[in-house]
Amino acid sequence: MNIAFIEPLSRAWNRMKIALFKPFDLNKWFVVGFTAFLAGLTRGPGGSGSGGRGGHLSFREFLDLPNRAWAWLMNHPGWFIAIVFIVMFLIIIGITFTWLSSRGKFMFLDNVVHERAEIAKPWKRFKREGNSLFLWRLCFGLICFILFIMFFVFFFTMASHLYEGSYFQRVPVGFIVGMILLFLLMIIVIGYISLFLDSFVIPIMHKNNIKTTQAWSRFLSILGQYPFHFIFYGLLMFGLMILFVISVIIAGLLTCLIGFLFLIIPYIGTVVTLPVWYTFRAFSLEFLAQFGPEYELFPSPEASSISAQS
DSSP: OOSSSHHHHHHHHHHHHHHHHHHOHHHHHHHHHHHHHHTTTSSSSSOOOOOOOSSOOOHHHTTTHHHHHHHHHOOOOHHHHHHHHHHHHHHHHHHHOOOOOOOHHHHHHHHEEEHHOSSSSHHHHHHHHHHHHHHHHHHHHHHHHHHHHHHHHHHHHHHHHHHHHHHTTOOOHHHHHHHHHHHHHHHHHHHHHHHHHHIIIHHHHHHTOOHHHHHHHHHHHHHHHHHHHHHHHHHHHHHHHHOOOHHHHHHHTTTTTTTHHHHSSSHHHHHHHHHHHHHHHHHHHHHHGOOOOGGSSHHHHHHHHHHHHO
16 A cells, blocks of 8 residues: 555645635634634643752752652742642643543534534534543543653652662763663653544544544554554654644744744644644544545545545
8 A cells, every 4th residue: 555645734734725725714724723712722832941049059959859849839838828729720620621622523523524614513422432532531641640750759759769779979961861861762752652542533523423442542553553654654744733833933923923923822822823723634634544544534525525626
């Protein structure tokens, strides 16, 4: 089987142009953009930096950071209670966003597949699939959280043991490098699982009206046959996202930072960049369709119309 990459991307680009620009309908952009906004509510988790004391932080002090942080919280019960409430609030917000985006992914996908702009109908139609996806993502997120907690506990415990056990109390460079590589491997695996879920498992659920675990079973059957094709798909998507980010930065600079003002508004930012998200969504469907008619989501009449116009 000849699996292409550029050709499906080209067809996805043509679908986006026809759906969003032929003709240009601002109302359609805002409706489809809203479903894309819901689908991406949990996209791109941000991070936060941490500052030191302004002086040199020794490795021993670095290893003591968890204990010092816990001791500080125990000595400041007011802050401890406030942090607990903030964490609980963020967890509730995260769960709510995950539930909304789980349904939103099917709404956006359905609009792309049928080249339409609807909110209420796909919201009701994919209730069962959306709830199944929500529970799967919730469990997956919990597993990832536990793995990261275990990773950091193991890292600080072993690093402290190796450091204290060294006669000259040397920094265990080899162990740290190995843990960094393991951490990067965890990030890559989790990233691929999330990518495969969004790009292929959800479309399989959409087509067959099945639960998430059943869709994973079907996807894993083709992943086992063509693992390197899907790995390269992930690398290609990563490269496309980098190009997208670079393009956004350049556009923002060329507009004297005015463009950034639109992008930082979540819903408006999604509408402005809708062609990108629409193309990415269509690309995953075009790529998946190469593995057999049972993985084709686009209706045949629309497919022939696209090929005729391109």
